[in-house]
Amino acid sequence: MVGSAGAVGGAILRGLAADRPELVPWITYRSDPSPLERLGEEIPGLRSARCDLVEPDSLAGLVSQVEETAGAVSVLVHAAVAPRLGPMLEVGHRAVSESVASGGLSLLALVEAFDRLLEPGSAVLYLTSIGSQRVIPGYGSVGAAKAVGDTIVRYLASELAPRGIRVNAISAGPFLSKAAAAVVGDTGALMAATAAATPRGRALDLEELANAAVFLAGPRGTGITGQVVVVDGGIFNRWVL
Numbered sequence: 337m338v339g340s341a342g343a344v345g346g347a348i349l350r351g352l353a354a355d356r357p358e359l360v361p362w363i364t365y366r367s368d369p370s371p372l373e374r375l376g377e378e379i380p381g382l383r384s385a386r387c388d389l390v391e392p393d394s395l396a397g398l399v400s401q402v403e404e405t406a407g408a409v410s411v412l413v414h415a416a417v418a419p420r421l422g423p424m425l426e427v428g429h430r431a432v433s434e435s436v437a438s439g440g441l442s443l444l445a446l447v448e449a450f451d452r453l454l455e456p457g458s459a460v461l462y463l464t465s466i467g468s469q470r471v472i473p474g475y476g477s478v479g480a481a482k483a484v485g486d487t488i489v490r491y492l493a494s495e496l497a498p499r500g501i502r503v504n505a506i507s508a509g510p511f512l513s514k515a516a517a518a519v520v521g522d523t524g525a526l527m528a529a530t531a532a533a534t535p536r537g538r539a540l541d542l543e544e545l546a547n548a549a550v551f552l553a554g555p556r557g558t559g560i561t562g563q564v565v566v567v568d569g570g571i572f573n574r575w576v577l
């Protein structure tokens with residue numbers, strides 16, 4: 337799990353660790369390792385390392401550490417996002433490029449770095465969002481990053497299929513996180529609005545997101561590759577005026 341050391345990373349890792357206890361769980365952080373302390377108490381054998389996806393040396397260091405402890409990789413999850421918020425012309429080309437590098441192109445860097453450790457039957461998952469297809473005000477830098485990531489998912493899925501490696505994206509509905517707070521500020525209002533707009537009357541639960549990741553990465557998901565799977569409780573199909 338590379339990117340989110342927060343709520344979503346923890347939920348997916350907990351799900352995978354419960355479903356496949358034989359795996360050696362790894363999680364990375366970029367700036368703040370503190371969320372990993374609690375996670376370490378919940379997930380036996382959890383390993384962690386610092387990794388910045390846009391620093392080749394940092395990525396290479398992670399690969400070496402994983403290789404030493406695990407030997408090969410069965411599930412590789414990219415959950416990094418570095419939002420630069422505001423109208424695209426105000427955020428500007430440089431900042432949008434950095435966001436695309438951190439949140440989109442870095443999927444290619446990650447898979448490239450771990451390529452030799454990915455075993456047949458392994459799965460790569462990329463966390464994406466509806467912002468790659470629809471306009472969310474102020475979210476253009478992330479939308480552009482996710483559009484790049486979604487495209488990389490489709491191409492890598494095709495190119496890695498002969499080796500028995502699958503690549504999919506999960507497009508998640510809104511959930512509470514540090515990144516969500518940076519996007520909207522008032523996350524309470526966001527989650528209340530999300531619940532109200534979701535046909536079933538409640539927002540996505542992180543465990544539901546983790547269940548989708550476990551399914552896609554595991555033996556029941558072998559027929560699915562190169563897809564952006566929407567896991568949103570039904571909110572984005574809804575016509576809102």
Ligand SMILES: NC(=O)c1ccc[n+]([C@@H]2O[C@H](COP(=O)([O-])OP(=O)(O)OC[C@H]3O[C@@H](n4cnc5c(N)ncnc54)[C@H](OP(=O)(O)O)[C@@H]3O)[C@@H](O)[C@H]2O)c1
Nearest residue numbers: 340342366367388389415416417463465510511513514515
């Ligand atoms: N929250 C939502 O509503 C939502 C909806 C759809 C999809 N998603 C996706 O779910 C994933 C997890 O996001 P989240 O909302 O849970 O936010 P989060 O907790 O803030 O996680 C994003 C993480 O990405 C890390 N990161 C940023 N740039 C990085 C880089 N260059 N190298 C390594 N790590 C980097 C950040 O590390 P630092 O904090 O140390 O910088 C942060 O821990 C993201 O891909 C996000 O786009 C979220």
